[in-house]
Every structure is written in C-alpha cells, then in structure tokens.
Amino acid sequence: xxxxxxxxxxxxxxxxxxxxxxxxxxxxxxxxxxxxxxxxxxxxxxxxxxxxxxxxxxxxxxxxxxxxxxxxxxxxxxxxxxxxxxxxxxxxxxxxxxxxxxxxxxxxxxxxxxxxxxxxxxxxxxxxxxxxxxxxxxxxxxxxxxxxxxxxxxxxxxxxxxxxxxxxxxxxxxxxxxxxxxxxxxxxxxxxxxxxxxxxxxxxxxxxxxxx
Amino acid sequence: xxxxxxxxxxxxxxxxxxxxxxxxxxxxxxxxxxxxxxxxxxxxxxxxxxxxxxxxxxxxxxxxxxxxxxxxxxxxxxxxxxxxxxxxxxxxxxxxxxxxxxxxxxxxxxxxxxxxxxxxxxxxxxxxxxxxxxxxxxxxxxxxxxxxxxxxxxxxxxxxxxxxxxxxxxxxxxxxxxxxxxxxxxxxxxxxxxxxxxxxxxxxxxxxxxxx
Numbered sequence: 001x002x003x004x005x006x007x008x009x010x011x012x013x014x015x016x017x018x019x020x021x022x023x024x025x026x027x028x029x030x031x032x033x034x035x036x037x038x039x040x041x042x043x044x045x046x047x048x049x050x051x052x053x054x055x056x057x058x059x060x061x062x063x064x065x066x067x068x069x070x071x072x073x074x075x076x077x078x079x080x081x082x083x084x085x086x087x088x089x090x091x092x093x094x095x096x097x098x099x100x101x102x103x104x105x106x107x108x109x110x111x112x113x114x115x116x117x118x119x120x121x122x123x124x125x126x127x128x129x130x131x132x133x134x135x136x137x138x139x140x141x142x143x144x145x146x147x148x149x150x151x152x153x154x155x156x157x158x159x160x161x162x163x164x165x166x167x168x169x170x171x172x173x174x175x176x177x178x179x180x181x182x183x184x185x186x187x188x189x190x191x192x193x194x195x196x197x198x199x200x201x202x203x204x205x206x207x208x209x210x211x212x
Numbered sequence: 213x214x215x216x217x218x219x220x221x222x223x224x225x226x227x228x229x230x231x232x233x234x235x236x237x238x239x240x241x242x243x244x245x246x247x248x249x250x251x252x253x254x255x256x257x258x259x260x261x262x263x264x265x266x267x268x269x270x271x272x273x274x275x276x277x278x279x280x281x282x283x284x285x286x287x288x289x290x291x292x293x294x295x296x297x298x299x300x301x302x303x304x305x306x307x308x309x310x311x312x313x314x315x316x317x318x319x320x321x322x323x324x325x326x327x328x329x330x331x332x333x334x335x336x337x338x339x340x341x342x343x344x345x346x347x348x349x350x351x352x353x354x355x356x357x358x359x360x361x362x363x364x365x366x367x368x369x370x371x372x373x374x375x376x377x378x379x380x381x382x383x384x385x386x387x388x389x390x391x392x393x394x395x396x397x398x399x400x401x402x403x404x405x406x407x408x409x410x411x412x413x414x415x416x417x418x419x420x421x422x423x424x
Binding site: 155157158161162164165166168169170171196197200201203204205207208209212 | 367369370373374376377378380381382383408409412413415416417419420421424
C-alpha cells in the first residue's frame, strides 16, 4: 500500500487506515451498535469513503480488520501476563480481571462484532478466527487456572466454563447501555462506573475461585 | 379476536397465536438468531403468514409479543420465589440461579431480543418495557441480596452489579454457540452441557457472595 495515490485516484493521507479503524470503533462504542454506515464513517473521519474500498475491499473487510486489531492486542497482552515470571497465579488473575474490564470499556462492541463476523464467514474463515483469537485466550485460562489449582490457591474450577463466566459478566455490563438508561437512569459509560464495576467483578470472581 | 374468520379472510385455528409464538422462539433458539423470516415461520408452523398480521400487526408486533410472553413468565416466577415463606436467602438464591440457567436454556435469545426491541422502540415504549420486565427483576435482587446481607449470610454485594454478573455470565454462555462450535467442537445446547454449566454457575456465584 502506498501512502498516497492509488487506483481510486484518491490521496490516502498517512495514518488514514488507522484513522478509519479508530473512527469505526468509536462509532460502534458510542452508538452501542456493531454496524456502521460508510457515510457516517466518512463524515466523522474526514476521509473519503472510497478509502474503505482501497484499504479493506468493502465494509465486511473493514469490520474484520477492526476485529483483528482489537483481538491481536488482547492476545498479546494475555500471553505476556501468563508468561510473566515472579507473579503468583492469584496476582496474575487479579491483574487479568482488571484488564478485561479496561478492554470492554474501550471496545464494548468486540464480542458482538466477533459473533457477527464469525456468523458471516465460511467455515474455514470462522475456524481461523477462532484459532487465532478465541482459542489462545481459552488456553491462557487453562494455564492460569491450572497453575493456581496446582499451587493450592484456587479451587477446582473448569477453565472453559470460567472463561464464559468472566467474559460474559463483563461484556454484558458494558454492552447493555439500554438497560442502564431505562432502569438506572444512566446511559454513558463513565470512568466512575467502570471503576465501580471493576471493583465488584474482581471481588466476586476472586471470592468465587480462591480456596478457603 | 375470533378463533376463526377475520378480515384477512383466513381461518385462524384454535391455538394459532400460541403456535406462532412457540415456532418463532424455536427458530431463534435453533438458529442462534434474533430475527425470523415470515416465510420460515409459516413453513415451520404450517400456518399462513397472514395470521401474523392478524394477531400481531406485523413482525415487530410478533417479536414484542414473544418478549412479553417470555418475560411475564420470568417475572411471575421470580416474584413468587422472593415472597416464599420459610426459605432462607441462601436457599432462595441457589434456587434462583438454578432457574436462571433453565430459563436461558429455554430462551437463549431473550436478552438480545430485549435489547433489539428496546432499541427499536420510542422512549415511552422502551421505558414501559424496562418498567414491566427489567426493573421488577432488579428489585427482586435488591430484596433477595438485602435479606441475605441483613441475615449475615451474604457479603455486602451491590445488587445492581450482581444482577449484571449473573445474567451476563449465563446469557453469554448459551448465546455464543459459535464459540462452542469453533473452539470446543460442540455446537448444540445439550441437557448435559446445561447441567454442567448450572453446577459451575451456582458453585462460583455462591462462593463469591457467601460470607465466610
């Protein structure tokens, strides 16, 4: 890809690809949606929507690139945490839960987007996405929980089911802004709310898994 | 509504309304989707799709009727549990968690359908849905958790956040069949899987909330 000049005849400013992804993510986060219109994307980013075609082929390609950007950061971070020397399993799990809340605060659309892209992919591509992004996280859970059980600090907990418990609890909270709005008279994801939910999540999950 | 004969000129067999709702729910559950095509509904139910117009006005009306059917059963059941004499808060919460897993096993689409219908409603209707179905459940949690904290059996847990933890963890599990398929080579919601997840959920949530 050249930074300027392409078959569309448009100038592609430096950083345009990243800006399109950033803007698409911001639209999904603010609107609590997992779809975007190319005209809104163009308006918000200040970039010609033909650049979507240039960089991503089409909107589906843009969605997949956003998915890969977000998941790659998560997988890298989780792998680094699990491999960290000198930290015990309890500290690693607390730190991981802290970061899961941060992640869903930043990209509350990610799980729904993942399900959508998988659903719209053929079997081979769906399997590639699962192998690249979902399975590594699950294997990290197996490692982290297994280490803690071996060390006698965690109870015997099934890592597969634990994975659903954690990601479900956190995802649900940040992706149901409509419930917040109509039941609790609060419809923005403030940092105060994030911190309150983080404290709650770490508290109840750690109490649920720690050996007495 | 008359059981037979209407402005569409169609015969409406006894039980047709309930059958349309049952069939719509079964399609969503099996396909892991929150949309249905009227032609599939007609094919599967053996009923003319003009009956949707007769009973529900349009597809949006059908979705809302399904939502109301499912939520009404939940609210009634939760209210009865909270009001039950002679059960302590721990027994009530265990029983509630048991039933939440059953509910999501039966209607795994319900939370996504709720968010969709709220999103597509105007503010007044969205508020009515929240007041009718979401707030009663939240108030039941306040009561149930509050009773347990007062009795000294539960730790101080925020019922609002606890509500998200429980429904999120359970909902996520049953509504991400695609993850099961591609990561765990398992793509149907078997009773064995339900029972395994139920045991896990009750175990980790109760350990998380019970006072030591």
